[in-house]
Structure formats: C-alpha cells, structure tokens
Amino acid sequence: MTKTTTFIFHLSPNHQIKTQNHLIRHKNVKHQLNFPSQLPSSTFIPISPTKIPSTSSLISPSNHQITNHNAEIRKFCQLGNLQKAMDLACNFEQVQDTVIDSKTYCDLLQLCAESKALHHGKQVHSLMISRTIEIDSVLGSKLVFMYVSCGDLVNGRRVFDNVVSKNVFLWNFMMNAYAKIGEYEESVCLFKLMQELGVEPDSYTFTCMFKCVAAIGDGGLGLVMHGSVLKLGFGFDNTVVNSLIAFYFKCGSVDNACKVFVKMPDRDVVTLNCMISGYVANGLAEKGFEVFKEMVGCKVSVDLSTMVIVVAACASMGGVSSGRMVHAYAVKGGFDEKMKFSNTLLDMYSKCGDMDSALKVFKNMNERSVVSWTSMIAGYARVGKSDDAINLFLEMKKEGVKPDTFTVTSILHACASNGSLEKGKEVHSYITENKMQSLVVCNALMDMYAKCGSMEDAYSVFSDMVFKDIVSWNTMIGGYSKNSLPNEALDLFTKMQREITPDNVTMTCILPACASLAALNKGREIHGHILRKGLTSDLYLVNTLVDMYVKCDRLFIAKSLFDLMTVKDVVTWTVMIAGYCIHGFGHEAVLAFKKMQEKGIKFNEASFTSVLHACSHSGLVQEGWKFYNLMVNDYKIEPKLEHYGCMVDLLCRGGKLSEAYKFIKKMTIKPDVTIWGALLCGCRFHHDVKLAEIVAEKIFELEPENMEYYMLLADIYSETEKWEEVKTLRNGIRNNTGCSWIEIKGKVNIFVAGNKDNPEAKKIESLLENLRMEMNKDGFSRKLKYALADKNDMEKESAVCGHSEMLAVGFGLLTLPPGRTIRVTKNVKVCGDCHEMAKFISKNVGRQIVLRDCNRFHHFKDGFCSCRGC
DNA sequence: CTAGGGTTAG
Numbered sequence: 001m002t003k004t005t006t007f008i009f010h011l012s013p014n015h016q017i018k019t020q021n022h023l024i025r026h027k028n029v030k031h032q033l034n035f036p037s038q039l040p041s042s043t044f045i046p047i048s049p050t051k052i053p054s055t056s057s058l059i060s061p062s063n064h065q066i067t068n069h070n071a072e073i074r075k076f077c078q079l080g081n082l083q084k085a086m087d088l089a090c091n092f093e094q095v096q097d098t099v100i101d102s103k104t105y106c107d108l109l110q111l112c113a114e115s116k117a118l119h120h121g122k123q124v125h126s127l128m129i130s131r132t133i134e135i136d137s138v139l140g141s142k143l144v145f146m147y148v149s150c151g152d153l154v155n156g157r158r159v160f161d162n163v164v165s166k167n168v169f170l171w172n173f174m175m176n177a178y179a180k181i182g183e184y185e186e187s188v189c190l191f192k193l194m195q196e197l198g199v200e201p202d203s204y205t206f207t208c209m210f211k212c213v214a215a216i217g218d219g220g221l222g223l224v225m226h227g228s229v230l231k232l233g234f235g236f237d238n239t240v241v242n243s244l245i246a247f248y249f250k251c252g253s254v255d256n257a258c259k260v261f262v263k264m265p266d267r268d269v270v271t272l273n274c275m276i277s278g279y280v281a282n283g284l285a286e287k288g289f290e291v292f293k294e295m296v297g298c299k300v301s302v303d304l305s306t307m308v309i310v311v312a313a314c315a316s317m318g319g320v321s322s323g324r325m326v327h328a329y330a331v332k333g334g335f336d337e338k339m340k341f342s343n344t345l346l347d348m349y350s351k352c353g354d355m356d357s358a359l360k361v362f363k364n365m366n367e368r369s370v371v372s373w374t375s376m377i378a379g380y381a382r383v384g385k386s387d388d389a390i391n392l393f394l395e396m397k398k399e400g401v402k403p404d405t406f407t408v409t410s411i412l413h414a415c416a417s418n419g420s421l422e423k424g425k426e427v428h429s430y431i432t433e434n435k436m437q438s439l440v441v442c443n444a445l446m447d448m449y450a451k452c453g454s455m456e457d458a459y460s461v462f463s464d465m466v467f468k469d470i471v472s473w474n475t476m477i478g479g480y481s482k483n484s485l486p487n488e489a490l491d492l493f494t495k496m497q498r499e500i501t502p503d504n505v506t507m508t509c510i511l512p513a514c515a516s517l518a519a520l521n522k523g524r525e526i527h528g529h530i531l532r533k534g535l536t537s538d539l540y541l542v543n544t545l546v547d548m549y550v551k552c553d554r555l556f557i558a559k560s561l562f563d564l565m566t567v568k569d570v571v572t573w574t575v576m577i578a579g580y581c582i583h584g585f586g587h588e589a590v591l592a593f594k595k596m597q598e599k600g601i602k603f604n605e606a607s608f609t610s611v612l613h614a615c616s617h618s619g620l621v622q623e624g625w626k627f628y629n630l631m632v633n634d635y636k637i638e639p640k641l642e643h644y645g646c647m648v649d650l651l652c653r654g655g656k657l658s659e660a661y662k663f664i665k666k667m668t669i670k671p672d673v674t675i676w677g678a679l680l681c682g683c684r685f686h687h688d689v690k691l692a693e694i695v696a697e698k699i700f701e702l703e704p705e706n707m708e709y710y711m712l713l714a715d716i717y718s719e720t721e722k723w724e725e726v727k728t729l730r731n732g733i734r735n736n737t738g739c740s741w742i743e744i745k746g747k748v749n750i751f752v753a754g755n756k757d758n759p760e761a762k763k764i765e766s767l768l769e770n771l772r773m774e775m776n777k778d779g780f781s782r783k784l785k786y787a788l789a790d791k792n793d794m795e796k797e798s799a800v801c802g803h804s805e806m807l808a809v810g811f812g813l814l815t816l817p818p819g820r821t822i823r824v825t826k827n828v829k830v831c832g833d834c835h836e837m838a839k840f841i842s843k844n845v846g847r848q849i850v851l852r853d854c855n856r857f858h859h860f861k862d863g864f865c866s867c868r869g870c
Numbered sequence: 871c872t873a874g875g876g877t878t879a880g
Binding site: 242243245246269270271272273274275276277278303304305306307308309311312339340341342343344345346347348350369370371372373374375376377378379404405406407408409410412413439440441442443444445446447450469470471472473474475476477478479504505506507508509511512538539540541542543544545546547548550570571572573574575576577578579604606607609610 | 871873875879880
C-alpha cells in the first residue's frame with residue numbers, strides 16, 4: 001500500500017471537516033487549488049512548478065505513445081473491463097514522463113463508481129495524487145461521485161470540500177447523498193454553506209431540502225424556504241411545489257398543504273399522489289381515498305404509485321371493502337402484475353385480517369421478493385397464526401430468499417405470541433450469525449423473550465445494546481410488569497429516568513407494577529407525572545391509571561377519574577366493572593354493565609368475564625345466565641376458561657353442585673384446575689365431601705404439585721370433622737410460601753409465614769394470642785378448631801398466628817394510629833383461618849381491615865367481609 | 871409521491 005492510500009484511511013472525523021470548511025472559506029479559499037497529499041490533513045502542498053497540467057496532454061500531439069495509452073485505457077473503460085483498464089493505468093505510471101490525461105481519469109472514476117469498486121477508485125485517486133494532477137472542478141466532481149457512489153461519504157466529503165467553484169449540481173449531489181443515509185442535518189448545513197457562498201439553488205436543491213427539513217421537523221426553516229421558492233420563481237415548478245406539499249404534510253400541517261394545493265394551477269399525478277399519501281400519513285385515509293375517487297371520476301391518469309398509495313390507504317382505513325374495489329380497478333389497469341403493487345395489496349389484505357385473500361394474491365404472484373414473504377409472515381403473526389408464520393418462514397428460507405431485518409422482527413413477533421421460546425432462540429442465533437442486531441430487531445428480541453417469560457434473556461439483550469431508544473426501555477419495563485416482577489420494573493423505571501424521558505407508553509408499562517405491589521404512593525407519583533405532562537387524553541393510559549387506583553384500594557378515586565373521563569371505551573368500563581367486583585360491589589358492577597349496554601358499547605371477552613364474575617359474586621344466578629347466553633348466542637363469543645369458571649362459581653354459590661358438575665362435563669374445552677377448583681370451593685361451602693373427593697382426584701391428576709388444593713380438601717375434611725383424612729393429607733403438605741406486606745409511612749414491611757425476624761415479632765405474637773383467646777371465649781367461630789387437628793391447642797394457635805397476613809395485620813394494629821384502616825396485601829389466596837380471624841378482629845377491635853389477595857379485596861368491617869365467604 | 875418490522879390497559 002502506498003503512502004497515499006494511507007492518507008485516505010487517516011481521515012479526520014466529520015466535525016473536523018466542518019472546522020476545515022470554515023478555514024477554507026475565510027482564509028485559504030483563494031489559494032486552495034490543488035488536492036492534499038499524504039501530509040497532515042490541515043496542510044496542503046503548494047502547486048508544484050514542475051507539474052504538467054493534465055489537460056495539456058490532450059493538445060500535445062508530440063507524444064503518440066501517451067495518447068495511444070490513454071485511448072486504450074478509455075477503450076477498456078467503455079467495454080466495462082475495469083480490471084484491464086486499471087492494469088494499464090497502473091503500468092502506465094511506471095513509465096517515466098508519461099501522463100494519463102484528465103478525460104481518462106474521468107472515465108476510470110466513472111467506471112469505478114458504476115462498478116461500486118471503491119478499492120480501485122481509491123487507487124485511481126492515489127495515482128492522481130502521486131502524479132500531482134490538478135483536481136479541477138470536473139475531476140473533483142467525478143471523485144466525489146465515485147466515493148459517494150461507492151458508499152464512502154467521508155472521503156467523498158473530503159474531496160468535495162477541496163473542490164473550488166462547485167456548481168449547483170455537485171452541491172445537490174452531496175446534499176442528496178447525506179439525505180439518503182438519513183444525515184439530514186448535514187445536508188441542511190451544506191445548503192446553508194452553499195447559500196453563503198452565493199450559489200443559486202435550483203429545483204433539485206429545493207426538493208432535497210424540503211425532504212430534509214421535513215425529516216428534521218424544522219418547520220421554521222421550511223417556511224423560510226417556502227418564501228425563497230416564491231422569490232426565486234419556483235412557484236410554478238411542480239417538482240418543487242409537490243415536495244413543498246409533502247413537507248407540510250410530514251410536519252402535520254394539513255392546512256398549509258391544502259392551501260398550497262388549492263393555489264396550484266397545473267396539478268400533475270405526483271401532486272395528487274402527494275395529497276393522498278399526505279392525508280393517509282395524517283390519519284385522514286378517508287380524505288385520501290376521496291382524492292383517488294375524484295381522480296378516477298375525472299379520468300385523471302393514475303400511475304403505479306397512486307395505486308400503491310391508495311391500497312396502503314385502504315389498509316389504514318381497516319375495512320376490506322374499499323380495498324377490494326381498488327383491487328378490481330387495478331386489475332383492469334394491469335397494475336396487479338407489478339410486484340410493488342401486489343406486495344402492497346397482500347399487505348392490505350393481511351392488515352384487514354383477510355389472510356385468505358392475502359394468500360391468494362401471494363400465490364398468484366409470478367415473482368416474489370423478500371417483502372412479499374415478510375408481509376405474509378407479518379400478517380399471520382398479527383392474526384395469531386404463529387405456526388403458519390413460522391412455516392412460511394422456513395419455506396422462504398428453503399426457496400433461497402434471504403430474510404432481512406423486517407422478516408426476523410415479524411417472525412419474532414410470531415414466536416412471542418406463540419410463547420415458543422425455543423423457536424425464538426433459534427431466530428436469535430440466526431440474527432447473531434448474520435449480524436442483524438439493529439435497534440428494532442433487538443427490541444423485538446426483548447419483547448419475544450419477555451412474552452415467552454424469560455426476563456433473564458430479555459435483560460441480556462437489553463444490557464448488550466449500545467444504543468437504546470424509548471421502546472427498548474418500555475419493552476423491558478412492561479416485560480417485568482407482566483412477568484410479575486414489579487420491583488424490577490420500578491427499579492428499571494428509576495434507572496431509565498436518568499437516561500431518557502419516559503413517555504405515555506412508559507406510564508402504561510409501569511402502572512401495572514404499582515398496581516400489583518399496591519404501591520399507592522408510587523402510583524400517585526406517576527399520576528402526577530401524567531398530569532404535568534398533559535397525557536390525560538391518552539385513553540390507553542387513563543384506563544391503566546383507573547385500574548391502578550382500583551387495585552391500590554382507592555375505588556373512590558378510580559370512580560372519580562372514571563366519571564371525569566369524556567371518552568370511555570370498552571376497557572374503561574371493564575376496568576370499573578372488575579373494580580366493583582373485586583371490592584365486593586357485585587350489584588354496582590352489574591348496573592355499570594347495563595349502563596354500558598345502554599351507551600351502545602360493544603362487549604368483548606374481558607367485559608363478559610368481569611360481569612359474570614360480578615354475578616357469581618353477588619349470587620345473581622338468573623342475571624349470570626342471561627349474560628352468559630348473550631355472550632354465546634348474540635355475540636358469538638366462544639366461552640373461555642374464565643367464563644366457564646365464573647359460571648361454575650355461580651352455580652356453586654347457588655348450591656347447585658351437581659348442576660355445576662354436569663356443566664363442567666359439557667364444556668367444549670378441557671377444564672383446568674381453576675374450573676375444578678371452583679367446584680371444590682363450592683363443595684367446601686356446602687360440605688359435600690363425596691363430590692369433593694371426586695373433584696379433588698381430577699385436580700391432583702392435573703396438578704399434583706399444587707398444594708393449594710390439598711389444603712382446601714383438608715379444610716373440607718376438617719369442617720366435616722373427618723380428622724383421620726385430615727391427618728393423612730396434612731402429612732403430605734408442604735408449607736405454603738405465601739407472604740404479605742403492609743405499607744406504613746412509605747415503607748413496605750414484608751411478612752413471611754413462620755418468620756420472626758421483625759423486631760416487633762414478639763409483640764405481634766402475644767397480641768394475636770390474646771385476640772385468639774378472646775375469639776374462643778366469644779365463640780366467634782367454631783370453624784377454627786380444625787386448624788391443625790393433630791396438634792394441641794397452643795401449637796395450633798401459634799401456627800395460625802404464623803400465617804403471614806395475620807402477622808402483617810398484627811403489625812398494623814401495633815403501629816398505625818387507632819381508627820386507621822389496616823391495608824394488607826398477600827401474594828396468594830388468603831387462608832380460611834386468617835379470614836375468620838380478620839372478621840373477628842374487625843368486630844372486636846373496631847378496626848377496618850382491607851386484605852388484598854391474588855383474587856380480590858376483602859373488606860372486613862364489624863365482623864363481616866365484603867367477599868361473602870369465598 | 872412510491873410496498874413490509876418493534877413497545878402500551880381490563
């Protein structure tokens with residue numbers, strides 16, 4: 001490698017180039033006629049007095065040898081034989097006193113550019129430098145063209161900066177080069193520089209600038225340029241005005257775009273295309289579609305782009321009928337034979353959920369690109385047909401189509417909604433092997449791992465990312481929230497705020513974590529954040545906020561927020577109904593559901609779950625059946641496990657155990673433990689040991705490891721005083737690992753059953769023992785005698801007191817001022833003993849206790865619980 | 871002017 005090539009690799013970074021620009025413009029510009037050599041970049045060699053001007057060789061007939069050589073090189077250039085041309089040029093250099101002329105260099109550079117042969121291009125450049133060829137504006141432009149075409153913008157810019165008297169074409173070329181790779185700011189800088197140097201912009205300059213300004217979002221500069229356009233007389237140049245319209249649309253100012261449009265005397269098809277795509281981008285697809293209809297009505301000629309844009313408009317309108325119309329129209333015009341159109345068309349069908357039509361388009365295509373395959377895969381992934389998506393992905397690879405980053409993100413989406421961690425990991429390896437770890441791909445990877453339940457893998461991707469955007473953070477936080485790791489979610493949220501400003505999505509990701517921890521204060525903090533940021537119009541977010549207040553035992557605040565909301569959707573209502581339900585207001589829940597019905601809001605699966613829950617909770621058997629039938633018959637919703645569970649619960653509460661049993665046997669899907677568990681609960685309530693044993697058998701088959709149901713069966717035995725059975729069962733039961741916590745003065749105090757670490761442990765124990773004795777005296781509950789049938793009374797009592805929720809309640813009694821409600825949260829279901837004891841305490845001590853378990857709230861007051869015994 | 875991808879509530 002020659003010294004000259006070394007120079008090429010030792011370039012100063014971009015910002016230094018800018019500084020150098022500054023120098024050139026104000027100090028060196030007049031003397032800066034030649035090109036720098038291998039000397040440091042800020043130093044320039046003076047014009048060599050011995051240098052032969054390259055152009056002179058053309059007019060020098062004395063040297064036939066040289067002319068012939070040049071002609072020969074140029075001949076190979078014309079034939080496209082770069083290697084031969086290069087060989088000749090390099091050998092040429094070794095012959096003393098011979099010169100390659102400027103035209104030959106131009107041809108060589110042109111061919112290098114066309115062949116994207118950066119290495120050869122650099123070689124030509126070195127040749128020019130070593131021969132001290134004067135880089136005039138023609139050669140300079142060619143060099144810039146070569147570097148930029150070969151993707152080497154840094155060197156292209158370097159040459160560019162040293163070309164004196166650059167014409168507007170070269171300026172445009174360089175600005176476009178930056179725009180193409182997304183460096184819009186740099187492009188705008190060049191534009192400003194060009195103006196300072198007094199170079200007149202042309203129409204290409206303006207179209208490029210409007211694109212850049214729109215991308216940066218610099219509306220002010222755009223307005224200024226709008227002024228220049230008029231001043232310089234480009235107001236009637238359609239290419240300029242079209243890009244102006246596009247600029248206004250991209251900045252979201254539909255009004256300005258329309259104003260410009262209305263004043264245009266001579267609209268062309270591009271103008272109309274701009275209008276359609278502009279409307280679509282601003283969420284006004286219907287208006288865009290109107291423009292298209294007018295075009296068709298007025299017999300304005302439509303081009304392929306129009307068709308592509310209009311089909312995309314149909315996709316964003318969601319309804320497949322307009323899409324079908326356009327499809328028919330396109331067939332008449334023969335557009336459906338163009339791959340670009342077919343790709344958009346199949347994407348439209350897939351976005352409208354009509355995968356059959358999408359597949360038809362796909363199969364009819366005579367040529368399919370990676371975009372076609374990816375659109376199909378993404379479509380299957382969207383409608384939840386993950387297996388189809390994955391199969392198509394494999395088929396695509398078999399056909400030899402190379403997946404790109406779009407494809408892998410789509411397939412990751414499919415793995416995520418399928419929960420296929422193994423497949424997802426395979427895709428991960430593929431991504432790593434092919435070095436496809438772009439920002440979006442990594443975000444999709446994290447999402448896949450989060451949805452497949454592996455937060456460790458998600459975090460490992462996250463921590464390896466050099467550049468993270470808001471989506472990366474939100475994905476991680478949301479992943480922790482959904483995977484029941486609220487503390488991790490909150491920690492990451494804190495870390496995030498040090499690096500990036502959270503947005504509305506962040507809030508919807510973090511609020512469920514607050515809700516699941518019942519961390520009211522944190523939730524309030526976030527509510528404050530939402531108010532300060534003015535995010536209250538985000539329905540998604542406010543729904544989550546209402547849910548947070550519901551779960552942090554502030555039903556009243558939730559209701560106030562709910563009442564204040566001017567726009568409510570099905571989720572808003574469902575949150576509120578579920579809220580009433582878990583707080584024990586079944587009747588209010590049913591009322592809200594009816595109100596929702598009056599408002600004409602369409603129910604979905606989740607809203608039916610909530611209302612069925614409410615019915616079972618309040619013992620509204622008739623109503624429950626009515627809603628169930630409404631769901632199945634009118635809404636044609638297949639009942640899911642949750643719905644069946646509610647109905648079983650409903651029947652059990654009404655004492656119709658055998659009916660419930662029959663109902664389960666008729667289910668169209670396989671009942672799981674929660675269904676049988678509901679029936680087992682019913683058996684306990686109605687003391688039906690015989691049925692309980694049958695049901696328990698089914699449960700133990702399904703989940704032999706789940707201790708919860710052994711406990712329940714044991715309770716049933718002891719309540720019916722079958723002590724021997726209790727003993728046998730209890731021997732096999734491991735301690736349940738529940739824990740409870742109580743927030744006092746912002747500090748969360750955690751209690752684990754049997755753990756006496758709390759400094760107040762002794763006091764709590766004696767307090768609870770005293771309460772227990774009073775309870776026995778009172779004869780409050782005979783149920784308690786079964787607590788631990790094989791131990792003596794004292795042991796029995798302390799064992800009961802060891803239950804975590806009672807420890808937390810005891811701690812609350814000791815710490816909180818009298819009269820203050822005690823709020824305890826438990827991670828698993830509240831145990832029967834503690835439930836009885838809480839009732840007693842609420843009456844005996846005259847204290848309200850609110851206990852939240854994994855299912856619902858238990859409001860204990862004056863010896864009663866809002867849950868009505870379940 | 872011109873096709874496909876990632877995050878969010880019950």
